[in-house]
Amino acid sequence: MGVIVVHDIVTAIVTGTLPEKALLPIEAELSVHFGVSRTVIREAIRSIEEKGMITVVRKSGTTVRHRDHWNLLDPVVLQVMLENDATLGVLDDLAIVRSSLEGAMAAATAQRRTPDEIAELEAALDAMGATVDDVEKFADADGDFHAAVMSFSHIPLAEGITNTLYSRARQSARFTRNATRAAFDATLEEHERVLDAIRDGDGERAEAAMRYHILEAWERRRPPTERKP
Numbered sequence: 001m002g003v004i005v006v007h008d009i010v011t012a013i014v015t016g017t018l019p020e021k022a023l024l025p026i027e028a029e030l031s032v033h034f035g036v037s038r039t040v041i042r043e044a045i046r047s048i049e050e051k052g053m054i055t056v057v058r059k060s061g062t063t064v065r066h067r068d069h070w071n072l073l074d075p076v077v078l079q080v081m082l083e084n085d086a087t088l089g090v091l092d093d094l095a096i097v098r099s100s101l102e103g104a105m106a107a108a109t110a111q112r113r114t115p116d117e118i119a120e121l122e123a124a125l126d127a128m129g130a131t132v133d134d135v136e137k138f139a140d141a142d143g144d145f146h147a148a149v150m151s152f153s154h155i156p157l158a159e160g161i162t163n164t165l166y167s168r169a170r171q172s173a174r175f176t177r178n179a180t181r182a183a184f185d186a187t188l189e190e191h192e193r194v195l196d197a198i199r200d201g202d203g204e205r206a207e208a209a210m211r212y213h214i215l216e217a218w219e220r221r222r223p224p225t226e227r228k229p
Contacts, residue, residue, distance in 0.1 A: 001036045005044040006076060008034070013053050013064055014080045024054065024062040051077055073161065078168045082175075088222065091175055094165050099214040101162045102146065105153035106194055106210035107203035117152045121195050124148055128191060132184045139179075145191055149198070149210070175221060183220050190216065 012018040025033065030041045045062060048054050052069040056062045070077055081090050109117070124145040131137035146166075150159040169175045190213035197206035 001034065002040045002044050002047075005030075005034050005036060005040060006047050007080065009044065009048055010051070010053065010076055010080045011084065013048075014077070015084050018064050020064050020066050022064045024064070026061070053077070073164050075164070075168065078164070079171065082168060082172050085172070091169065091172065091218070091222075094169055095215055095218040098162055098165055099211040101158045102150065102214060103207040103211040105150045105155055105158055105162075106198065107207035108153035108155055109149050110198040110201055110203040110206035112154070113152060113198055113201070117148070118199055121145065121148055121152075121198065125188075125191055125195055128188050132181060132188065135179045138184055142187065142191075149194070175218075183217075186220065187213070187217055 009018070009024070018024065024030070024045075027038050027041050027045075031038045034041070045054070045056065049056055049062075050071075051074045052071045053065055054062050055065055072078060072081070085091055113121075124141060127141040128138060128145060131141050143166075150162060153159070190209065193209040194206060194213060197203075197209050
């Protein structure tokens with residue numbers, strides 16, 4: 001039940017139902033509203049406070065904080081933001097951030113790759129080519145290729161942030177839509193360019209190819225009526 005309480009209060013904050021500086025209902029009222037004990041409410045409030053979304057002052061109440069204080073990489077916060085991403089602005093931002101981070105990691109991989117790592121990337125690309133007619137297997141092979149590029153970059157912080165963003169985005173139906181053969185063929189070709197640049201040791205080209213792929217892949221998945229002008 002605590003998970004539901006956290007999710008619902010975070011949702012109220014993200015959607016503006018509880019705007020900045022708003023006071024949350026007192027503990028007793030929240031306990032009645034959610035039908036849980038005060039202990040569960042206290043634990044939920046503590047969790048939301050750790051996410052940077054509220055501040056708790058004894059005898060003054062619990063106040064919603066400005067968005068600048070939120071931990072946007074927190075799994076629950078990110079999930080709720082994606083659930084309420086009516087204009088796709090969050091997914092647009094995610095594509096930009098991910099393209100920057102993965103582009104930098106592709107450049108680093110190109111500059112320090114080993115023959116064994118090249119062979120592993122080639123195997124991942126071959127797996128993509130062999131599964132273009134299978135949506136789930138192609139998605140897995142695609143993810144394996146990206147995971148290998150990131151791992152070989154030896155930039156764990158960028159890898160961790162990207163994995164957090166990507167894992168949450170994949171839970172959104174709008175992020176994973178348009179799984180067509182044409183889209184897969186384009187994705188495969190873009191991955192080939194990334195691999196060619198890494199194989200050549202050309203960091204600048206690898207970064208550009210990865211950035212282009214991630215932004216183009218999102219544009220292919222973006223609903224046509226919601227594409228940016």
